[in-house]
Amino acid sequence: MTAYIALLRAVNVGGTGKLPMAELKAMCEDEGFLSVKTYIASGNVVFTSKLKEKAVKAALEARLAEYAGKPVGVMVRTAAEMAAVLAANPFPGAPGNRVVAVFLDSAPPKDTVASARHQTTEEIRLGKREIYVRYDDGMASSKLVIPAAKTGTGRNINTVAKLAEMAAAL
Incomplete structure (x- = not known):
C-alpha cells in the first residue's frame, strides 16, 4: 500500500466548485482507498491505495467530473514526494503562510520565471513538479500571474507540512 495525498484544483475556493x-x-x-482523511475544506485528502499514481489520479478525476459535471483537476503525490516538496522549500526562513508550492503534473517549463507577469516583491523558484512562490507582502494584494501555474493547484507550506505529516502517519 502506498500513502497518497490528492490535491483538488479550484474546490471550495472563492465560492467555486462546492464539494463537502x-x-x-x-x-x-468508494474507489477502494483506505485510511481516508481530509484536511481543511480546500480539497486535500490523504489515503492509502494499491493503485499507481496515474490510476489514482484517473479514478478521482472521473468521480469528480461525474459529481461536478465538469473536469476537476487533481494533483497526486506520494507521502515521500510530499515530504520531499517540504524539504526542498527554497524559502525555509519565510513564514509558512507566505510561501506557496504550486503542484503540477509535470516539471515546470524552463521559462516559468521569465514568463511571469506583474511580479513585484514575489520570488519564484522551480521544483521537480512544483513552482515555489514567496509572497513577502502576502498573497491577497499580489497581482502575480504565472502562466505555467494555470493548470496546477497551490498550497501554502503550512498545509504542505500538515499533509506530509498526515500521510507519513498512514
Missing part, C-alpha cells in the same frame, strides 16, 4: 469534504472522503472510500 465528507463527500470527497466517501468518493475516495
